[in-house]
Amino acid sequence: xxxxxxxxxPWRLAAGTPQTLHNxxxxxxxxxxxxxxxxxxxxxxxxxxxxxxQNVNTSIWPGDLDSDFTRHGVDNGQGQINVGGLPAAIAGGxxxxxSGYPFYGSDIGGFRGGPTDEVLAxxxxxxxxxxxxQLGGGGTSHNPWDATEFTDTATLTSIYVRYSRLHMDLVxxxxxxxxxxxxxxxxxxxxxxxxxxxxxxxxESTNQRLRVRVHAxxxxxxxxxx
Numbered sequence: 001x002x003x004x005x006x007x008x009x010p011w012r013l014a015a016g017t018p019q020t021l022h023n024x025x026x027x028x029x030x031x032x033x034x035x036x037x038x039x040x041x042x043x044x045x046x047x048x049x050x051x052x053x054q055n056v057n058t059s060i061w062p063g064d065l066d067s068d069f070t071r072h073g074v075d076n077g078q079g080q081i082n083v084g085g086l087p088a089a090i091a092g093g094x095x096x097x098x099s100g101y102p103f104y105g106s107d108i109g110g111f112r113g114g115p116t117d118e119v120l121a122x123x124x125x126x127x128x129x130x131x132x133x134q135l136g137g138g139g140t141s142h143n144p145w146d147a148t149e150f151t152d153t154a155t156l157t158s159i160y161v162r163y164s165r166l167h168m169d170l171v172x173x174x175x176x177x178x179x180x181x182x183x184x185x186x187x188x189x190x191x192x193x194x195x196x197x198x199x200x201x202x203x204e205s206t207n208q209r210l211r212v213r214v215h216a217x218x219x220x221x222x223x224x225x226x
Contacts, residue, residue: 023050030056049101059132062092067110067137068119078154085110093130102177105132107142111135114139117150121159128163131174 013021026048034045034056042058049057065088070076072084072091083092089106096104109115115123120142127133135142141149144156144219 013160017054023052027053027056045105051099054100057101059105060096060101062089062104062106064111065089065106067113067115069122069138083112086119086126089123090126103131105130105134107137108133108135109137109142111137114149115142117152117156120144120150121156122161124160128167129170133164133167 011018013025015021027050029206030044030049030053034042037043042206044057045059045061046057047061047063049060061073063081066083066085068085068091069087070082070085072082072088073209074082074084076082090109092102093106096102105127106123108127109120110123115137124133124144132204140146144150144160150156
């Protein structure tokens with residue numbers, strides 16, 4: 001997983017400074033990985049990118065998010081600022097999608113700390129409607145069937161199974177929206193109006209809305225109350 005661009009490293013560079021070449025370096029870094037992979041079978045998951053390098057950055061992972069419903073920038077009560085949990089994952093994905101990075105995936109349940117049953121369930125519901133659905137994160141396990149980590153594993157597992165199947169059903173359509181090298185399409189897009197039309201799935205989390213353009217027969221609205 002290439003990781004460059006999240007910090008300004010104090011390197012001496014022939015063509016400029018870390019400040020002036022910060023975004024350009026990310027592109028060159030990803031090009032090096034991209035060029036070493038087979039052209040018909042390549043995929044990068046990165047932690048950063050910048051305008052102009054979308055063609056060599058296939059997917060972005062947002063890093064280590066909090067395992068809760070907090071927003072980015074909120075004081076956690078201990079004099080520290082939260083990275084943010086599920087709302088931060090949603091905001092990051094929406095921003096990247098309309099910025100030319102349509103493929104995005106966060107750790108279901110976050111990374112910092114252990115998620116509750118509800119956090120893992122809600123995050124699974126959100127991820128099912130996105131381009132990448134992946135369990136991961138900090139702690140011993142984020143597996144919904146792990147009785148050492150979660151309380152009601154039977155209910156949690158049934159929720160995860162339901163939404164992982166939904167995700168796999170949507171995968172052919174979601175990936176058909178990818179315009180390829182010539183065109184980048186926003187797959188997950190901000191819903192600026194009510195999502196009432198048939199076939200429009202809406203994720204809503206306290207002033208954050210995600211509309212996924214899918215062909216389906218029903219409209220589902222999911223709300224999270226932190």
